[in-house]
Amino acid sequence: MICIYCFSGTGHSRAVAKFFSDSLKTEVTDIALEMKISCIESEISIVVFPVYNGNIPKPVKLILPKINSKYFVLISTYGRMSTGNVLQEGSKLVNGKVIAAAYVPTGHTYLDEPAEFDSEILQTILKRIAHPKEIIIKKERKGVLPCIFPNLRSRISVRIHRTDDCNKCNLCVKNCPVKAITDKNINKNCIRCLRCVKNCPENALSVSFNPLLKKYLKNKKCTKSKIFI
Numbered sequence: 001m002i003c004i005y006c007f008s009g010t011g012h013s014r015a016v017a018k019f020f021s022d023s024l025k026t027e028v029t030d031i032a033l034e035m036k037i038s039c040i041e042s043e044i045s046i047v048v049f050p051v052y053n054g055n056i057p058k059p060v061k062l063i064l065p066k067i068n069s070k071y072f073v074l075i076s077t078y079g080r081m082s083t084g085n086v087l088q089e090g091s092k093l094v095n096g097k098v099i100a101a102a103y104v105p106t107g108h109t110y111l112d113e114p115a116e117f118d119s120e121i122l123q124t125i126l127k128r129i130a131h132p133k134e135i136i137i138k139k140e141r142k143g144v145l146p147c148i149f150p151n152l153r154s155r156i157s158v159r160i161h162r163t164d165d166c167n168k169c170n171l172c173v174k175n176c177p178v179k180a181i182t183d184k185n186i187n188k189n190c191i192r193c194l195r196c197v198k199n200c201p202e203n204a205l206s207v208s209f210n211p212l213l214k215k216y217l218k219n220k221k222c223t224k225s226k227i228f229i
Ligand SMILES: Cc1cc2nc3c(=O)[nH]c(=O)nc-3n(C[C@H](O)[C@H](O)[C@H](O)COP(=O)(O)O)c2cc1C
Pocket: 007, 008, 009, 010, 011, 012, 013, 014, 049, 050, 051, 052, 053, 054, 055, 077, 078, 079, 080, 081, 082, 083, 106, 107, 108, 109, 110, 154, 191, 192, 193, 194
């Protein structure tokens, strides 16, 4: 049995997870804090998640050790800036053998870029899934920035405001993967994934960025896919 788990703020990782779910005819389970794992003891688990500030997003970090699986495939989407060392870090958290992993460059959340990706390397991974074999993921240079209060940096650089268009439908409260939104405000648990902004039916959540962040993001630093197989 193959299970697919996905954490996705704005749909980029979801698009990659959908590639696997279409190819393998399996549903995708969304990762959120306090989620219940529906597929217990699966043969293979595919986990798709984005790089956030050179790190694994918090809900994914918490859920990875709880998935029981003989084999794991780890896929991390990223906005062509930096990958950190998330795949090796993820491989240390899982209870099972990692048989394939890949960094998949795609659009950046904060530039509102489309969720396009190169499916060729994912085809290679599908072949590996058919013939599992354990791999070792080498440690990558992470740099210092991801280690310096990553969530705080996001909170300072990205501001989310509720506007008067809010009709209090509470969809943002329900959709928030880290339970950071109450009916009154957005609290410090917010990881700036922008799922609330993307899914608001009234466009009542507006987002503003520090100009330095926007400038930094324009200079794409690493654009290649990287596969471990
Ligand atoms: C909070 C946050 C931090 C991010 N940090 C990085 C990063 O360190 N390096 C990078 O290349 N992209 C970064 N991105 C961009 C995302 O990794 C990328 O757009 C990803 O595909 C988003 O996937 P999603 O739509 O499934 O959440 C970041 C995005 C967010 C929201």
